Amino acid sequence: MSRSCCFLLSLLVIFSCQNESNKTMNEANLVPVDTHSYAKPLEAKVKHMSLNLEADFDQKILKGKVSYDIENNNADQIILDAKDLVIERVSIDDDQPTTYKVGKSDIIKGQALSIDINPKVKKVNIHYLTTAASQALLWLDPIQTAGKIHPFLFTQGQAILTRTWIPSQDSPGIRITYDATIKVPKDLLALMSASNPTKKNVEGIYHFEMKQAIPPYLIALSVGDLEFDAIGEKTGVYAEPALLQRAVYEFGDMEKMLNTAEELYGPYLWDRYDVIVLPPSFPFGGMENPRLTFATPTILAGDRSLTSLIAHELAHSWSGNLVTNGTWNDFWLNEGFTVYFERRIMEAIYGEDYVKMLTMLGYQDLKGTIEDLGKDNPDTKLELDLEGRDPDDGMTDIAYEKGAHFLMMLEEKVGRENFDLFLNQYFNEYKFKTIHTAAFEVYLKENLLDKYNVEVDIDEWIHQPGLPDNCQITKSEKFELVDQQIKNMLADSPINASTTSEWSTHEWLHFIRHLPNELTIEQMQKLDNTFGLSNSGNSEILAAWFQLSIENGYYKNNLDQIEKFLTSVGRRKFLTPLYKAFKENDALDTARNIYKKARDSYHSVAVDTIDELLDVKIKG
Numbered sequence: 086m087s088r089s090c091c092f093l094l095s096l097l098v099i100f101s102c103q104n105e106s107n108k109t110m111n112e113a114n115l116v117p118v119d120t121h122s123y124a125k126p127l128e129a130k131v132k133h134m135s136l137n138l139e140a141d142f143d144q145k146i147l148k149g150k151v152s153y154d155i156e157n158n159n160a161d162q163i164i165l166d167a168k169d170l171v172i173e174r175v176s177i178d179d180d181q182p183t184t185y186k187v188g189k190s191d192i193i194k195g196q197a198l199s200i201d202i203n204p205k206v207k208k209v210n211i212h213y214l215t216t217a218a219s220q221a222l223l224w225l226d227p228i229q230t231a232g233k234i235h236p237f238l239f240t241q242g243q244a245i246l247t248r249t250w251i252p253s254q255d256s257p258g259i260r261i262t263y264d265a266t267i268k269v270p271k272d273l274l275a276l277m278s279a280s281n282p283t284k285k286n287v288e289g290i291y292h293f294e295m296k297q298a299i300p301p302y303l304i305a306l307s308v309g310d311l312e313f314d315a316i317g318e319k320t321g322v323y324a325e326p327a328l329l330q331r332a333v334y335e336f337g338d339m340e341k342m343l344n345t346a347e348e349l350y351g352p353y354l355w356d357r358y359d360v361i362v363l364p365p366s367f368p369f370g371g372m373e374n375p376r377l378t379f380a381t382p383t384i385l386a387g388d389r390s391l392t393s394l395i396a397h398e399l400a401h402s403w404s405g406n407l408v409t410n411g412t413w414n415d416f417w418l419n420e421g422f423t424v425y426f427e428r429r430i431m432e433a434i435y436g437e438d439y440v441k442m443l444t445m446l447g448y449q450d451l452k453g454t455i456e457d458l459g460k461d462n463p464d465t466k467l468e469l470d471l472e473g474r475d476p477d478d479g480m481t482d483i484a485y486e487k488g489a490h491f492l493m494m495l496e497e498k499v500g501r502e503n504f505d506l507f508l509n510q511y512f513n514e515y516k517f518k519t520i521h522t523a524a525f526e527v528y529l530k531e532n533l534l535d536k537y538n539v540e541v542d543i544d545e546w547i548h549q550p551g552l553p554d555n556c557q558i559t560k561s562e563k564f565e566l567v568d569q570q571i572k573n574m575l576a577d578s579p580i581n582a583s584t585t586s587e588w589s590t591h592e593w594l595h596f597i598r599h600l601p602n603e604l605t606i607e608q609m610q611k612l613d614n615t616f617g618l619s620n621s622g623n624s625e626i627l628a629a630w631f632q633l634s635i636e637n638g639y640y641k642n643n644l645d646q647i648e649k650f651l652t653s654v655g656r657r658k659f660l661t662p663l664y665k666a667f668k669e670n671d672a673l674d675t676a677r678n679i680y681k682k683a684r685d686s687y688h689s690v691a692v693d694t695i696d697e698l699l700d701v702k703i704k705g
Contacts, residue, residue, distance in 0.1 A: 117411070117412055117414065117521060118412075119256040119258050119411075119412045119413075120412075120471075120472040121193070121194060121244070121245050121255075121412070121413055121471070121476055122194070122245070122255055122256035122259075123164050123165070123166050123188070123194065123197035123198075124164050124165065124166060124254035124255075124259065125164050126254065126256075126258075126259055127158065128158055128160040128162075128163070128164075129155055129156065129157050129158065129160040129163035129202065130163075130254065130259060131153040131154070131155055131156075131163075131165075131253070131254050131259065131261050132153070132154050132155060132156050132261060133153065133154040133262045133263065134151060134152070134153055134251075134253070134261050134263035134264075134304075135152040135153075135263070135265070136149070136150075136151050136251065136263060136265035136266070137150050137151075137152075137265070137266045138150075138265070138266075138267055138268070139268040139269075140238060140267065140268065140269045140308050142224065142236045142238070142270060145217065145222075145224040146214050146216065147214065147215045147219075147250060148213075148214035148215070149212070149213075150210060150211065150212045150213075151210070151211050151213070151251055151252060151253075152208060152211075153208065153209050153210075153261075154207060154208055155202075155206070155207060155208065155209060157202065157204060157205075157207065159204040160202060160204065161203060162199050162200060162201050162202055163199075163200050163202055163209060164197050164198065164199050164200075164254075165197075165198040165200070165211075165248075165252045165253055165254055166194065166195060166196075166197070166198070166245070166248040166252070166253060166254060166255040166256075167187065167195055167196050167197075167198040167248055167252040168190075168195025168196060168219075168220070168248045169195070169216050169218035169219050169220070169249050170213050170214070170215060170216065170219070170248075170249070170250075171213060171214045172185070172187060172211060172213050172252070173212040173213055173214065174211075174212040175200055175209065175210065175211050175212070176209075176210045177200070177202055177206045177208065177209055177210070178206055178207060178208050179208075180210060183201050183202065183209075184201045185198065185199060185200045186198075186199045187199075193245075193473075193474070193475050194245070198211070198252050211252050215249070215250050218249075219249040219250050220246050220249045220689040220690075221240045221241055221242055221246035221247060221249045221250045221689075222238065222239075222240055222249070222250055223239055223240075223688045223689070224236065224237075224238050225237040225238070225364055225686075229364055229365075229366060229686055230310070231324075231325040231327040231328050231364065231382075232310050232325050232326060232327050234310065235272060235273060235310040236309070237307075237308065237363075237364055238306070238307065238308040238309065239305075239306070239307040239363050239364075240304075240305050240307070241305075241367075241368060241369070241372060241379075241688060241690060242301065242303065242304060242305060243302045243303075244257075244413050244476040244477055244480070245302070245413075245476060246302075246689075246690075247301040247302055247304055250306075251301070251304065253301045253304075254301065255302070256300070256301070256412070257300040257301075257302060257409050257410055257411065257412065257413065257519060258300070258409075258411045258412060258519045259300060259301070260298035260300055260409070260517065260519070261298055261299065261300075261301070262295055262296055262298050262299075263279070263293075263294075263295045263299075263304065264279075264292070264293060264294045264295070265277055265279065265292070265294075266290065266292050267290070267291050267293070267306065267308070268289060268291075269290075269291070269308045271285075271287065271288070271289035272285070272310065273285070273289070273308050273309055273310060273311075274291075274308070274309065274310070274312075274323075275291040275306065275307070275308045276291075276306070276307045276308075276311065276323060276361060276377055277293040277295075277304075277305060278299070278303055278304060278305040278375045278376055278377050279293035279294055279295040279375075279376060280294045280295070280376070281293070281323075281357075281359065281376065281377060283313040283321075284313070295376075297375065297517065298517050299375055300409055300519070303375055303406060304374075305372070305374035305377065305379060307361055307363065307377075307379065309364075310325055310326065311323045311324065311325060311361070312324065312325075312326050312329050313359075314329055314333045316333065316336055316337065316339045316340050317339065317343075319343060319353070319356075320336075320339045320340045320343055320357070320358050320359060320360075321359045321360075322336055322339075322359065322360050322361075322362065323359060323360070323361040323362070323377075324361065324362040325362075325364075328362055328382060328385065331385050331387070332360075332362045332385060334387075334389075335384065335386070335389055335392060336395055337389065338389065338434060339358070339360070339392075339395060339399075342396050342399055342430055342434065343358050343399060345430050345433045345434055346396075346399055346400060346402070346403070346430055348433075349426070349429055349430070349433070349505065350426065350508055350509055350512055351403070351509055351512055351513060353402060354402075354407060355375050355376050355402055355406070356376065357376055358376065358378070358399060358402065359376060359377050359378070360377070360378045360379075360380050360395065360398075361377055361378070361379055361380065362380050362381075362385070363379055363380065363381065363382070365381070365382055365383070365653055365654050365655050365656075365686075366655035366686050366688055367379060367380075367381045367382075367655060367656065367688065368655055368656060368657045368687070368688040368690040368691040369381065369657065369658070369690075370383070370384065370394045370397075370658060371394050371395070371397065371398040372398070373398045373402070373405055373406060373423075375402070375406050378395070378398040380394065380395070380398070381394075381656050383624035383625075383654055383656055383659070384624075386590065386622065386623045386624070386625075387622060390589055390623070391623075391624075391625060393427060393431050393443055396430040396431050397423055397424065397427040399427075399430070400422075400423045400426035400430060401419070401423050403422075403426065403512050404418075404419060404423045404426055404512070405419040405420070405422075405423055407512060407515075407516050407517065408422075408511070408515040408516065408518065408519075408520060409518070409519045409520070410519065410520070410521070411519040411520055411522075411524075412521060413469075413471055413476030413479055414479070414521075415468065415520070415521050415522045415525075416469070416476070416479050416480065416484045417468070417483070417484040417487070417488040417522075418488075418521075418522065418525060419484070420480075420484040420485045420488055421467070421484060421485065421486075421491060421492060422489075422508075423485075424447065424485050424486065424488065424489035425488075425492040425493065428440045428443055428444060428489070431443060438561065438562065438563055439589075439591075441559050441560070441561040441562075441563075441564075442561050442564060442589070442591035442592070442595070444493075444559040445559050445560075445561050445564055445595070446591060446594055446595065447482075447485070447486045447489065448486065448490070448559065449595075449598060450482045450485075450486055451482050451483070451487055451552070452552075453482075454481050454482040454483060454486075455551060455552060458481070458483075460550060460551040460552075461550050461551065462550055464478070464479070464481065464483065464550075465483050465487070465551055465552075466483070466547065466548055466549065466550050467483065467484070467488055467491065467522070467546060467547045467548075468522040468547050468548060477690065477693075477694075487546075487552065490552075490557060491547075493557050494541075494546075494553075494555055494557055495529075495533065497557065498537075498539045498541060499533060499539055503533075503537055504533070507532060507533045510532060511528065511532070526543055526547065529543070530543070563589075563591075563592060564592070567588070567592050567595050567599070568595075570584065570585070570596065571596065571599055575601070582615055582616060585616065590623055590625055590626060593623070593626050593629075594625060594626065594629055597618075597626070597629040597630055597633055598629060600612075600633065602636070604633075605637075606637070606638065606639055606642070609634065609637055609639035609642070613639075613642075613643070618630040619634070619643040619646045620646065624656075627646075627650055628650075628658075628659040628662070628663065631643070631646070631647045631650060631663055632662050632663055632666050635647070635663065635666035635667055635672065636666055636670055638670070640667075640672070640675075644675070648679050648682075650663075651664075651679050651680075651683055652679065652682050652683040652686070655686060655688055655691055657691045657694055660687070660694075660695060661694055661695070661698065664676050664680065664698055664699060665698060668698065668699065673699065676699055677699055677701065680695060680699055684701075
């Protein structure tokens with residue numbers, strides 16, 4: 086590089102740091118600062134992590150050391166993110182003592198861990214331990230597991246919770262490789278988002294390696310009484326022994342999904358794709374931790390009817406893990422692409438009719454979210470402004486469904502074949518990189534819209550609230566038949582359960598969602614008696630029916646079932662609508678009484694949401 090180029094680059098960096106629009110330099114592009122991280126990667130950036138921890142189930146802490154190989158740009162300090170950790174000692178290179186400072190605590194971001202270095206330092210080492218306040222960690226007592234004998238631990242890092250169990254540069258825009266050594270009780274198995282063992286060893290010490298660079302939110306750990314069974318050559322399932330065979334059956338199409346995904350958008354670059362079924366307290370449907378998706382047991386319906394979730398998490402191996410949103414304002418670049426990709430996988434395996442139902446349910450969710458937020462609410466834009474807020478606020482159906490419908494619209498404009506060529510090129514060019522919305526807009530225009538001479542108002546989709554008029558509305562013949570059954574029921578025609586015996590979960594959800602807003606107790610009781618909805622073995626159907634029950638005052642007839650559901654399931658997707666329905670239907674005390682029993686079994690991600698919803702104040 087010439088001297089003049091160096092000088093120009095220096096000016097650009099200085100300018101970007103001072104710019105009132107809060108921009109900075111990320112590699113070769115001017116991109117938004119990650120306002121949810123204290124890190125200053127232009128000065129010093131982590132490249133590889135070596136983690137050495139012991140899981141102490143008696144004290145419910147992780148303790149040990151993390152070391153980072155760093156990229157040092159003549160810096161005199163490196164800044165990491167930390168929250169609710171006890172920092173015991175910090176050193177540089179070969180354990181040479183150094184000074185450090187733990188900054189003022191922010192309720193969302195935690196604290197800046199500033200470590201003093203010099204321009205020659207290549208490694209930093211932090212000795213630390215977690216605390217009871219470490220939000221990423223959920224320590225479960227044996228009674229909270231399927232086996233009821235051994236305890237369990239799992240982490241949840243997305244969005245910015247990895248800093249609560251590992252001091253890190255906790256930004257999706259910073260990718261690292263890692264290795265780890267984890268010591269656990271000898272009767273438990275440790276697994277990570279890395280290369281994994283398939284059996285317990287006598288020492289209780291496990292070694293892991295992740296050779297592909299990933300953002301910190303995808304570093305994950307699970308420890309429990311776990312066993313493994315293969316699905317195919319590159320896929321398999323981990324679960325507690327009591328759940329393993331159910332999971333193996335439920336995920337029987339997983340290898341087929343992987344092969345289909347590769348046929349659509351190129352090679353799977355993570356070696357293996359395995360799934361672990363966690364205890365019910367897991368707050369999400371799934372988490373796309375590389376090589377090891379974390380999944381809720383609520384998808385074990387017994388009929389493979391809810392496995393689109395597995396297709397979704399698998400699709401993240403391209404959109405999200407391979408190509409990652411640059412900041413949490415760009416979350417739609419992860420989830421919108423993944424929903425679109427998930428449905429392409431499901432269509433290839435299960436057919437167009439199946440995916441039409443999925444798409445219509447997604448559209449219903451999207452419309453409901455926009456109605457709840459308000460069509461002019463800035464949170465209904467694709468690119469968000471989450472500065473000063475918890476990035477978890479942006480994890481709504483807007484990112485998922487509005488993002489997916491944007492891509493569906495683009496596919497319609499240029500044709501599926503051309504759109505697939507574009508996506509293959511996009512995933513290949515940005516693999517193991519991050520991208521922000523502004524850069525994607527440029528890439529989209531140059532490589533798709535201009536190439537095929539297509540006019541699209543990108544601004545109204547990405548930067549304007551609400552839903553554009555050219556959003557596709559899918560129709561399903563199967564749902565039209567469901568609608569006819571509802572009409573027959575409302576016309577007092579006899580309800581015949583045999584006509585619904587072949588309905589999928591999707592048809593049942595459409596049925597429950599499209600029943601009138603106000604039903605009598607007698608009508609609700611008749612539906613329940615005919616179809617056994619309050620005792621369904623399908624968590625999606627239960628959640629939808631229980632919400633309708635609360636809204637129509639029928640919950641007094643099935644309160645025991647609702648309470649059992651809320652105290653045995655920790656998936657936030659189900660918890661929030663049900664507690665909200667209680668609150669909005671003059672049953673706040675009922676909600677709080679149930680929540681008091683359930684709260685300790687929920688992950689902090691769910692607890693934070695429900696505490697605020699129910700205005701619960703917990704001392705201590």
